Amino acid sequence: xxxxxxxxxxxxxxxxxxxxxxxxxxxxxxxxxxxxxxxxxxxxxxxxxxxxxxxxxxxxxxxxxxxxxxxxxxxxxxxxxxxxxxxxxxxxxxxxxxxxxxxxxxxxxxxxxx
Amino acid sequence: xxxxxxxxxxxxxxxxxxxxxxxxxxxxxxxxxxxxxxxxxxxxxxxxxxxxxxxxxxxxxxxxxxxxxxxxxxxxxxxxxxxxxxxxxxxxxxxxxxxxxxxxxxxxxxx
Numbered sequence: 046x047x048x049x050x051x052x053x054x055x056x057x058x059x060x061x062x063x064x065x066x067x068x069x070x071x072x073x074x075x076x077x078x079x080x081x082x083x084x085x086x087x088x089x090x091x092x093x094x095x096x097x098x099x100x101x102x103x104x105x106x107x108x109x110x111x112x113x114x115x116x117x118x119x120x121x122x123x124x125x126x127x128x129x130x131x132x133x134x135x136x137x138x139x140x141x142x143x144x145x146x147x148x149x150x151x152x153x154x155x156x157x158x159x
Numbered sequence: 160x161x162x163x164x165x166x167x168x169x170x171x172x173x174x175x176x177x178x179x180x181x182x183x184x185x186x187x188x189x190x191x192x193x194x195x196x197x198x199x200x201x202x203x204x205x206x207x208x209x210x211x212x213x214x215x216x217x218x219x220x221x222x223x224x225x226x227x228x229x230x231x232x233x234x235x236x237x238x239x240x241x242x243x244x245x246x247x248x249x250x251x252x253x254x255x256x257x258x259x260x261x262x263x264x265x266x267x268x269x270x
Contacts, residue, residue: 049202085168085262086262086263087163087248087250087260087261087262087263088203088248088260089260090257090258090259101257136202136203138202147193147205147208148203148205148258149205150202150203150204151202152200152201152202153200153201153202155200
């Protein structure tokens, strides 16, 4: 079984630029999560999708972050414009049905904003 | 305020000994608690889940306890090996299946 795929693995941009991350969850997994993990911290949930609908985006900075999961499969997370404090690893995870089950994480995208 | 605290940022344990990691929380009533392992440059990997009505869960050399009165979970690795060196994260499931992660504890098993 293929795992959660994310790309790119690394990205370096300057502040005020925009960036997009892509995630392909495990086949058949209905729930998809985007997390932000700052160095030395645990993952912080940004947004949770159930199929193509948003379940929780209470911690997503909506003035600069956006995410979509149009066909209920893969998802993109965008930052526009980026700030220095956005430097972090962005993790994507998926579960079959809700977070009562194991979350399977991708390798993450490491973002550095200069 | 609501907090999750993992006992220390880093823990050094001699190979062969039991490593014990602590996860304390305040002002939450979690339905269940999970432990994950994270290696450098990788995403977290699920290890164990324990529900609020369970006292203890075991998986091979791993053991998790959950005391809802003390608001604490202990994570034990017996017969520790250098390959167990990693960061271990606890995660609480609070209302509406929302998961909150702790900062993690970096475990070093010394040969």
